[in-house]
Amino acid sequence: MSNEEMTNVEYIQVVMVDEIQPGDRLQFEVDGKPIAVFNVDGSFYAIGDVCTHDDGPLGDGELDGFTIICPRHGARFDIRNGKVIRLPAVRDTAWYPTRVVDGWVEIGL
Numbered sequence: 051m052s053n054e055e056m057t058n059v060e061y062i063q064v065v066m067v068d069e070i071q072p073g074d075r076l077q078f079e080v081d082g083k084p085i086a087v088f089n090v091d092g093s094f095y096a097i098g099d100v101c102t103h104d105d106g107p108l109g110d111g112e113l114d115g116f117t118i119i120c121p122r123h124g125a126r127f128d129i130r131n132g133k134v135i136r137l138p139a140v141r142d143t144a145w146y147p148t149r150v151v152d153g154w155v156e157i158g159l
Contacts, residue, residue, distance in 0.1 A: 059147060059158035067153050070094070077109040080159065085146060087155060088129050090116060095129040096157045098144030102134065108143065 062080065070076050070089040077086050077099050084099035086109030097118070099109045106122040113119075117126050117135065125139035132145030147158040 061147075061149060061151075061156040061158045063151075063154040063156050064096075065155050067094075067150055067155055070155065073113065075109050075113065077107065080157070083144070083159075085144075085157065086118070086129075087148070087157065088113060088118070090129070094148040094150065094155045096146035096148050097127065097129050097132045098146075100143060101125055101127075101139055102141040102143050103139035 064078055064087060065076055072089050072091055075086050075088040085096055086099040087094060087096045099107050101108050101120040103125045104122055106120055108118050108120055111119045111121040116128055116130050118129050119126050123138050126136035127134055127143050132143045134142050149156050
């Protein structure tokens with residue numbers, strides 16, 4: 051996402067910071083979009099909760115550092131940007147900017 055696109059992002063509150071402990075994640079549906087929000091050492095990341103290989107829920111997978119492993123077939127995605135990093139997926143998943151404001155994790159749509 052370019053800087054110009056970032057200035058046009060509308061952020062929405064999704065969860066209080068203390069509701070997602072480090073190493074945890076929560077899954078939401080926002081405007082009909084499945085989204086997984088991760089806490090890695092106090093930093094928050096949000097991606098589409100959909101494996102682009104078979105539409106399975108990524109948020110149910112194992113988190114290894116900044117990598118989420120799809121529980122169905124093992125595709126891997128970087129939660130910092132949604133980029134696919136291992137087959138069988140070949141397309142990136144959606145990525146959403148995050149920020150923390152007044153104790154809330156917000157995601158940009």
